[in-house]
Amino acid sequence: xxxxxxxxxxxxxxxxxxxxxxxxxxxxxxxxxxxxxxxxxxxxxxxxxxxxxxxxxxxxxxxxxxxxxxxxxxxxxxxxxxxxxxxxxxxxxxxxxxxxxxxxxxxxxxxxxxxxxxxxxxxxxxxxxxxxxxxxxxxxxxxxxxxxxxxxxxxxxxxxxxxxxxxxxxxxxxxxxxxxxxxxxxxxxxxxxxxxxxxxxxxxxxxxxxxxxxxxxxxx
Amino acid sequence: xxxxxxxxxxxxxxxxxxxxxxxxxxxxxxxxxxxxxxxxxxxxxxxxxxxxxxxxxxxxxxxxxxxxxxxxxxxxxxxxxxxxxxxxxxxxxxxxxxxxxxxxxxxxxxxxxxxxxxxxxxxxxxxxxxxxxxxxxxxxxxxxxxxxxxxxxxxxxxxxxxxxxxxxxxxxxxxxxxxxxxxxxxxxxxxxxxxxxxxxxxxxxxxxxxxxxxxxxxxx
DNA sequence: TAGATTGTTAATCGATTAACAATC
DNA sequence: TAGATTGTTAATCGATTAACAATC
Numbered sequence: 220x221x222x223x224x225x226x227x228x229x230x231x232x233x234x235x236x237x238x239x240x241x242x243x244x245x246x247x248x249x250x251x252x253x254x255x256x257x258x259x260x261x262x263x264x265x266x267x268x269x270x271x272x273x274x275x276x277x278x279x280x281x282x283x284x285x286x287x288x289x290x291x292x293x294x295x296x297x298x299x300x301x302x303x304x305x306x307x308x309x310x311x312x313x314x315x316x317x318x319x320x321x322x323x324x325x326x327x328x329x330x331x332x333x334x335x336x337x338x339x340x341x342x343x344x345x346x347x348x349x350x351x352x353x354x355x356x357x358x359x360x361x362x363x364x365x366x367x368x369x370x371x372x373x374x375x376x377x378x379x380x381x382x383x384x385x386x387x388x389x390x391x392x393x394x395x396x397x398x399x400x401x402x403x404x405x406x407x408x409x410x411x412x413x414x415x416x417x418x419x420x421x422x423x424x425x426x427x428x429x430x431x432x433x434x435x436x437x438x439x
Numbered sequence: 440x441x442x443x444x445x446x447x448x449x450x451x452x453x454x455x456x457x458x459x460x461x462x463x464x465x466x467x468x469x470x471x472x473x474x475x476x477x478x479x480x481x482x483x484x485x486x487x488x489x490x491x492x493x494x495x496x497x498x499x500x501x502x503x504x505x506x507x508x509x510x511x512x513x514x515x516x517x518x519x520x521x522x523x524x525x526x527x528x529x530x531x532x533x534x535x536x537x538x539x540x541x542x543x544x545x546x547x548x549x550x551x552x553x554x555x556x557x558x559x560x561x562x563x564x565x566x567x568x569x570x571x572x573x574x575x576x577x578x579x580x581x582x583x584x585x586x587x588x589x590x591x592x593x594x595x596x597x598x599x600x601x602x603x604x605x606x607x608x609x610x611x612x613x614x615x616x617x618x619x620x621x622x623x624x625x626x627x628x629x630x631x632x633x634x635x636x637x638x639x640x641x642x643x644x645x646x647x648x649x650x651x652x653x654x655x656x657x658x659x
Numbered sequence: 660t661a662g663a664t665t666g667t668t669a670a671t672c673g674a675t676t677a678a679c680a681a682t683c
Numbered sequence: 684t685a686g687a688t689t690g691t692t693a694a695t696c697g698a699t700t701a702a703c704a705a706t707c
Contacts, residue, residue, distance in 0.1 A: 262620075302643060317538075322635065367646065409642065427519035492666095497665080
């Protein structure tokens, strides 16, 4: 982690993809790989691979290429996947439950330690190995337990209220599934948005205009 | 839909966001808006707003601005949200169920007409107003019913098999929640990927390197 | 008409690609 | 040593922003 002054978001958003492909190669017991070969597999240019990796350090060796297992580990570290950031989930609806059950948080740098929902019906339900608590417990829980980030799987209209509480408690990292603009209210937050409906509208557009869209940014 | 030769993906991916903000303004009964005002609300530049909109036509009026309701409708049309593309869902696990229950497909240009799962346990379950069918019925169903697109909420390892069937049946539009690279196997497909774990890894990176990430592309 | 704001062209900025000297 | 492939600089390409003439 030496050179990482102001890495562009374009590069950052490609890192998980590198990590995935390198993990696969590693599982297939591939020892080394050249930027050209990796680029081929990933459908990008060799230049991009080398430029991207060199944002973080010179992981390769001239005339040889990159060690797959080493590079995989480097990127894992750069991404911070060895962390166990404590996360809480707000909202135990369909989406919240899917997120809780479906994701392998431990491999992604997180640990899900609690879930809250404002509906009495949900309270007491089990998701993975955590129990849904009433939202009235939220603040108390956060004061008693260190919480790094909140995953917001609640409707847009509910976000502001919860966000204000969380922010006041010092939680400033969010995985946000709503269309509420968190950064707009609190600018010193780190927010990753998942806008499923935007994504689906984009699919709709592209189905409509199939013949002539550019290829750029297709992936991801 | 006149000028739309090769609109860049950057522009396309911004359209849903315009649509959202304009819908809101419209609900607040705002009649007209200037590019400057809209840009302010959306946290972008006025130039970008005007450039983006002018990819599709001159919707504004000099000295006046844009009619909110008209512009909203224009974008709705550009996105094709008035369509009712017939969609089927493959996979009734946590994620599939969340997708089926959580999304307001009709407002997004789609209609969910069936759901399939390869597990006997799932068969017969009700999601929204559709019943989960065994995956063995898939091909038969697709031959008897027109299907425009498939939403893939199944594990990566299951995709290839299902994809081959769907593609053979002429289905070439996919909303893909797995890491399987559909475009790689069939290049004449339209694919929108939702890579939740990539997204979460990006959050992890940014939590690690909070102080010094660029702002570009933060939104979306 | 005067003021406002668009549509559009030109300038800038950043990201991607190409090229090649360094070096394993 | 000769061949391969990196790290890095320079060139290109595309996207964003600024500027302004057209016009409502």
